[in-house]
Amino acid sequence: MLVFFIHGVATRDVKYSSLLVDGIKKEFNQIDQKLPYFYTSFWGHVLNDFNKIWNHIDEDLNSLEKRNPGVNAKDAFRYRQFREGLISEFAGDMFTYMNEKQGREVRQLIADQLLKFVESHPEEEEIHIIAHSLGTVILWDILFSDKFKDEDPAHVIRHILSKQGKDKPGQVSLSSITTMGSPILFFNAMLGIEAKDIEQKIRDYTPGKIKWLNIVHASDIIAYPLSTSLNLSDKSSLIFRDQFVCKDANLLETAARKINQQEVALVASTVDAHNSYWKLPEVSQSVSNQIASQVKFSSRIACLLQKVPGMSQIGIKLHSNNDVIETIRFKDRSGRLKYFKNFAGVYHVYVYSASSGCIFAGFVNWASTDVLLEEIEYIRWEFGES
16 A cells, blocks of 8 residues: 655645654554555745745835835734745745646656655555645646646656556556645636546546545635535545544634634634644544555444543443444444433444444543544444445
């Protein structure tokens, strides 16, 4: 199994994915799954030098103060940190990629690195791509756009990801996509890629289905959901899901939101929220579930439930079948999940193997009920039969 990372804006550190890689390794070790091979692609050195741009701005502001001694440059040009941070870097990087020459150079670097990665592991037949920020737009463009000329590196990447058999060296089957902090929804208004284009090209990459997880941090103003805009049919070869991470990006955002200072909260959280995906345990857990393939669903689900905050494990069955709210049967036929609410409003959950042996039993306190129900909803989507 291969995992290939594509970074986003303002990334100048080639080790940007290290925390998420560590998180995935930890999750895989807990379910006794063979670790994937990882490759952290890098193209950040292609983009413009923003120090030069801001040097020009500083010169203009200094000139303003010299010509007008009564003017304070900080008042004439407000919110410098916010302007110089994510917003200008995102816009600048995006416009740079849209430049025909530099966009092609970015795609060429990704193609070269992807081919090197695949050829280094000829025994592996599936690949999972994880992209962040502008990297999600680049991936979207590469996979689905019709604008590229025949000699563009995008076609090399498509060829690498289009393995249909077992006898094609230098090719793998694209098994899943994970996008984090993605602005695809808005940039596609410029790229103009339609749902029918996606359906056709997905079938070129694999004879089966491709899972796509789109992770959106609640405070990330760059990230947006995609489910409705994709307009996928029930028979689509693309299995898509938006996942929201509903937490504050930092303590300053928490404090500002408590006193209803929304503008302060926005400015305080923007950069941290957009960069948080690499280090959040929720993300490494979701990505691991996305790419894990060999472990039985029943075992993976038992591990997920153990981590639910407030979960207490029990060793005996405490309910009758008449009390069960729902039974979720797993797609790989490795077992089923049952849960119920007792007379005190406490939720209990059980996981059974295919032979009806109970491999997990537990309950949560009232404060953790919503978290458990959210986890069960995820299990239904990811592992349950249709």
